[in-house]
Amino acid sequence: MKMDKLIIGIIVLALLVGLPLILAQPEEPTEKTIIINAQQFSYTPGTIEVNKGDRITIRLISTDVHHGLYIDGYEVSTDARPGQDGSLTFVANETGKFVMRCSVTCGPFHPYMIGYLKVKPDYRLFGSIWLALGIFIGSILLVSRRQKP
Amino acid sequence: MEKKQIMEIVAGILVLLATAGTIGAALLYEEHLWGGLRTIELTAQAPERGNWNLQEIHMVRGEPVRIKIRNIDTVSHGFAIPELGISLNGTGEIKPGNVGVIEFTPEKTGDFLFTCTTWCSTRHMQMTGRIIISEK
Amino acid sequence: MTEKILGLIPVDWRFELTSLPYVRKIIKSRWMPFLPIVLNLSVFTVILMAGFVGGVSAGNYNFGIMFVWIVWWLLLMMVMVPLFSRIWCMVCPLPAFGEWLQRLGFMRVRNKLFGLNRKWPKSLKNMWVVNFLFLGTTYTTGFLTTRPIATFILLMSIIIGSIVLMVVFEKRNFCKYIGCPVGGFLGLYSNMAVTEIRAKDPQICKDHKHKDCVIGNEKGHACPWMILPFDIGRNTYCGMCLECFKTCPYDNMAINLRPPATDLLVDKNRGLDEAWKAFIMLGIAIFFFLIMQGNMGFLKDWANAKTTEGYLTFVALHSIFNLLLIPGVFFVFVYASRTLGSKEIPLKKLFTNFSYTLVPMGLIAWIAFSFGILFPNSSYVLHVISDPFAWGWDLFGTAKFPWTPFLTGVMPYFQIGTLLFGLVLSLDIGFKISKQTFQKRDEAVRGFIPIAAFLTSVTIFLIWLFTG
Numbered sequence: 193m194k195m196d197k198l199i200i201g202i203i204v205l206a207l208l209v210g211l212p213l214i215l216a217q218p219e220e221p222t223e224k225t226i227i228i229n230a231q232q233f234s235y236t237p238g239t240i241e242v243n244k245g246d247r248i249t250i251r252l253i254s255t256d257v258h259h260g261l262y263i264d265g266y267e268v269s270t271d272a273r274p275g276q277d278g279s280l281t282f283v284a285n286e287t288g289k290f291v292m293r294c295s296v297t298c299g300p301f302h303p304y305m306i307g308y309l310k311v312k313p314d315y316r317l318f319g320s321i322w323l324a325l326g327i328f329i330g331s332i333l334l335v336s337r338r339q340k341p
Numbered sequence: 342m343e344k345k346q347i348m349e350i351v352a353g354i355l356v357l358l359a360t361a362g363t364i365g366a367a368l369l370y371e372e373h374l375w376g377g378l379r380t381i382e383l384t385a386q387a388p389e390r391g392n393w394n395l396q397e398i399h400m401v402r403g404e405p406v407r408i409k410i411r412n413i414d415t416v417s418h419g420f421a422i423p424e425l426g427i428s429l430n431g432t433g434e435i436k437p438g439n440v441g442v443i444e445f446t447p448e449k450t451g452d453f454l455f456t457c458t459t460w461c462s463t464r465h466m467q468m469t470g471r472i473i474i475s476e477k
Numbered sequence: 478m479t480e481k482i483l484g485l486i487p488v489d490w491r492f493e494l495t496s497l498p499y500v501r502k503i504i505k506s507r508w509m510p511f512l513p514i515v516l517n518l519s520v521f522t523v524i525l526m527a528g529f530v531g532g533v534s535a536g537n538y539n540f541g542i543m544f545v546w547i548v549w550w551l552l553l554m555m556v557m558v559p560l561f562s563r564i565w566c567m568v569c570p571l572p573a574f575g576e577w578l579q580r581l582g583f584m585r586v587r588n589k590l591f592g593l594n595r596k597w598p599k600s601l602k603n604m605w606v607v608n609f610l611f612l613g614t615t616y617t618t619g620f621l622t623t624r625p626i627a628t629f630i631l632l633m634s635i636i637i638g639s640i641v642l643m644v645v646f647e648k649r650n651f652c653k654y655i656g657c658p659v660g661g662f663l664g665l666y667s668n669m670a671v672t673e674i675r676a677k678d679p680q681i682c683k684d685h686k687h688k689d690c691v692i693g694n695e696k697g698h699a700c701p702w703m704i705l706p707f708d709i710g711r712n713t714y715c716g717m718c719l720e721c722f723k724t725c726p727y728d729n730m731a732i733n734l735r736p737p738a739t740d741l742l743v744d745k746n747r748g749l750d751e752a753w754k755a756f757i758m759l760g761i762a763i764f765f766f767l768i769m770q771g772n773m774g775f776l777k778d779w780a781n782a783k784t785t786e787g788y789l790t791f792v793a794l795h796s797i798f799n800l801l802l803i804p805g806v807f808f809v810f811v812y813a814s815r816t817l818g819s820k821e822i823p824l825k826k827l828f829t830n831f832s833y834t835l836v837p838m839g840l841i842a843w844i845a846f847s848f849g850i851l852f853p854n855s856s857y858v859l860h861v862i863s864d865p866f867a868w869g870w871d872l873f874g875t876a877k878f879p880w881t882p883f884l885t886g887v888m889p890y891f892q893i894g895t896l897l898f899g900l901v902l903s904l905d906i907g908f909k910i911s912k913q914t915f916q917k918r919d920e921a922v923r924g925f926i927p928i929a930a931f932l933t934s935v936t937i938f939l940i941w942l943f944t945g
Contacts, residue, residue: 233781234774257416258460264853264885273460288889289945291770293853295880297437299415300623301777303537303854304769317945320893321937324900328933331904336922345585352511352583359518364526371868409869413534438531438538438860439876440869 199333206325218313221245228252228307230259230272232299235292235307243312244287252278260295263309269295284311378407378444385410385418385435387462393470398455400474405446412437419458422472425449434459447474483905486736493677494732495722504722504732507584513568520544521570525632527865531625537857537880539625540865545632546622548858551851553659554843559737562670563663566716571635572652575643576701588693592644597654604750606654607661608757612799614658615761616792618768619780648701653714661754666840667712668740668833674717675709677731682707690721690730697723706730710745741833741906744913749825752832753804758839759935760799762846766942770849807832810931818915818924830914831928834907838932841899842939845892849943852888856881889944896943900936904929 224246229236230253242248252261254272261278262269265286270278294305384394400406410420412435420441421428427445435441457468480488495501503509528541536542557565577583579590620627635656642651652660676682690706693699697720700706704714706721707729722730767773768780778784779791811828818827856878863876870876908925915921 231774233777234772236774238772238774257462262882264882264888267882267885286886291849291853291885293882297415297417297535297537300533300536301619301781302415302535303623304777306770307772314945316889316893317941320897320940320944323897324933324937324940327897327900327904328929331901331908331929332926335908335925348507348584349582355512355515356518356577356583359515360522363519363522367523367526367866370870371866374868374870411867411869413532413867415533415535436538437535438867439864440867442869 199329199336202329202332206322206329218245219243221247223247223249225249225251228261229255230261230294230305231255232257233294233301233305235261235305237307239308239310241310241312242284244284246284246311248280248282248284250280252280254278257298258296259298259305261307262293262295264291264293266290271296284309287311288314288316375407375409378405380407380409383408383410383420385412385420385457385468386414387416387418388464388467389462390414392468393455396470398470398472400447400472401477402447402450402474403477405444407442407444410435410441410443412439412441414461416461417459418461418468420455421458422453422455424453425472428458450474450476480742480909482736482738483902488736488739488742490736492734494672494734496731500732501722501728504719507723510567510719511583514570514573517568517570518573521632523865525629527861527867528625528627528629528632530866530868531629533624533626534867536623536625537854538860538867540861541625541628542622543858543861545628547850547855551847551855554840554847558663558666559669559671559840559844561672562667562674562712563715563717564672566652566663567718569652571632571657572639572643572649574636575639575651576649578640579643579648580698586693586695586697588699590647592647594647595645597646597650601654603654603748604661604664604754607657608750608754610656611658611661612757612761612796615765616795618765619777619782622769623781648699648703649716649718650703652716653702662758664713665751665754665758665836667715668743668836669738669840670712670740671735671737673709673712673733673735673740674706674715674721675731675733676707677729679707681727681729685727689724689726693720694724694726697721699724711740711743713740713746713751738837738902738906741836742909742913744830747829747833749829752829753800755832755835755839756803756807757799759835759842760803761795762839762842763939763942764795764798766846766849770846770943807835807931810927813927814911814924817926818911819917819920821916822914822924827914827924830910831907833910834903834928834932837899837902837906838935841895841902842935845895845899845939845943848888848891848895852884852891853882854880856883892943893940896936896939900932903932907932 221243224242226240226248228250250261250270252270252272254274256274258271258273260269260271261280266282268280268282270280272278288311290309290311292307292309294302298305381398386392412418415437417434417436419429419433419435420443427443429435429441429443451474453472453474455470455472457465461468482488495504524541524544527539531539531541553565579592580587581591614631617627621631638656639651642655646655651657688707690700700721701718702714702716709715768776779787782788808828811824811831814831815822815824815827857880859875859878863873864870907928911921911925911928912918915924
């Protein structure tokens, strides 16, 4: 029946989407030193991508006022003034996207001063997308299978 | 109708208390907190946003004063009178929206510099003023 | 077979909260909701004072900003609306002065209201005005959420505006159709709530010709929200002012607990104004995330009006995204739905009906977005309650409490969990609406697939945006 073919098609598509997860081999951990520039109201680079297990050293450089850097999840922080760099070292054991926030009030948009730390592979993201697709397929199956009373 | 009139009056009083009363209570509390000592209200802003609200502060030798420094800016500031050895306790920094308080009795007369002690802007070095202490 | 929300709770399940002891007694007293309003007035006085003296100082250390944009907004999204419908309207202090002026008193009940008592034009008795008012307010988000004086100006404008307009237009037209920026949100999203006010026994109302709830009597005012308490179809325009509890001679009004989102299935007064409200709310959740929790400095510069061109670009993109892009994309999926389902259903009807599936999606998107504010930044509240005016106070000993993010590691899981739950609920509502709209079941199933695909895509996009 047309409906069943459609459903099979969806399942195949979902499997293809999930393939990256199956194939995602975590890279070998290395030492990384990253320089982050802080200015009102963002970080440059805005995103840092590292691999699980990497030992990261961040050097924070401020170009205008006193800024901070706090990393969600890892709960580590440092701060920097112009001419006085900050430094932070940690091992990226947890995967996923972690928000880096400014931890020193630095101006009106301080609460919105944000950067991203991405520790690959992002199992959490793949897993949630899988779940969402599963819910989608499940709902289609559910409504198309139910018999009328 | 008596009961209804009483209800109405009580209601009105409650509204008055909630609005004017709240404002009044706040102002009274502020008065109570800082009363007693001569209090100088100093507000801190980076030079490009207004600098100190007072460029000159006059004091009398022997008369105790309180300097209340309100940081109404969006970055941290500091305060010190280096020549008199006066500075803020703790980190020496007043965060935005916070207040630093210094109480002292001037012993010497003269003209002294007061300055912000926290890097707050590219024009931080211009964030200064004068304290003038005279005889009575 | 009775329909069940999420396959669990029958759509028509109700539990009458006003059957609990003392609840009905409290609701019927004239001190309710007067006393909560007065309490709120006091808090708002502090908010206005703090906003006024705060000027352009740091918003995160200001009572006004923290209590409006963090405490109230988060409570509204995450607790008040999903659980208690338009309960904010019950206790909102902003129109209080206008209403007391109309009534020429606080407690007394007169059936003639002071003022011009003009009717609001019928063509505007919808959400269009408040849609644009809300959108307009969001243009200023960069200032509203960071400069205390901006919050002061906004709230003061609503208060003064309400006093003036309530002397011109009758009753609560101001709240419903004119001047409350969140009126559209409250109206549409209250349909999700697990609480409602309805007449208990419809037969009593049928036999009762002199509708005290609509006309008023010596015990209470005519319904200020100008709805028919004996026939409330959806929560949308019931402001929970509790007058009908006081006027009904048969004590026939009730507050009920009910399954979530049931009003979304009520095919009454659905319209494109509400569809656009749903698009706007979803769009703004995305755009606000990009500005406030995103990592693109140039967007923040735009919203902060660092340059005029940047600001105007932001306003233009924000408007196009919310008013045209999202509805446009949704339209494509609705078109596909009609093609797969049945071409006999008018496109406009299908588009309107299915837009209600965006209500659970939008609310949940906002709740997920709010977690991103709650966990990192709610600690500032401890400072502002001790030193509300930044005058150096320490009322509760928490003035020096440092910025303390908490549970930031688990935060993404809260967001993902909420979004996935939102997807399940939206799909459930979506299929039920599909069955309502298409004539035959197999049409409803086929027509549902593109909508389900849209909802799933939005969910995946939000999961990626917020946590990936």
